[in-house]
Amino acid sequence: MPPLNQTFAALGDATRFAIVDHLLSQGEQSAGQLQQLTDISPPAVSRHLKVLRLAGLINQRVDRQKRIYSVNPAAIQAVNAWVEYHRKFWDSSLDRLERALDMEGLNNG
């Protein structure tokens, strides 16, 4: 899988984010269906889809003449793992902060 920073960079764009969000809620979509999401030109949509594909966020398959796109769950889960890792990191640190503050309060009180 590509490094996470590529994943985050790809999602930093509002149009690309909207595409991923739409695929998450609607499941597989053809390029034509995704085109209807935005006002931008088909070539621009194609470029966004390519960025998302290279970042590992979406998968592409070809069904006869159509290109069909879907979300790559592993990439989304990697983003989710980033959040969970840092939540644990900070929760544990903040527990220690709270104890240090309480200790200081006792010493001064």
Add this chain to the structure above:
Amino acid sequence: MAELKIERHFKADPAMVFDFVTKPEHLAKWWGPEGMTLPQCALDFTKPGRWFSVMQNSDGKEHKVSGQITKVDPPNSVGFTWAWHDENDVRGNESFVTLTISAGQGGGTDFTLHHQQLPSTEAADNHVIGWTSSLRKLERMGN
């Protein structure tokens, strides 16, 4: 997009909490999860500049994280960037941390930690709301 927000209430007053999250002698007391030691660090959030910390877990494995202090507004908030280093000391993807401190309604301090992949702006915050709901959708897909 990817973000997390942690809210806490502390009995200590805002000035003391601000001291504990900015001064080096206090940061050393709590920085990093339980069980981690801090063999090396430059943690001084009282003024803008660079910071780093090397944390070591019980197996002796070291984890380095560094960034730039971008905002110091006593006693209200501190902002800094954040990126882990890999085993070759190459700094990875940068994220953004904001600590916000305010007086609690019934005394003490309301504290918020916001850690996100985009700098905090209104647009980014809206983005975050969308992202959180997307993850919920994904969870439902998995069920």
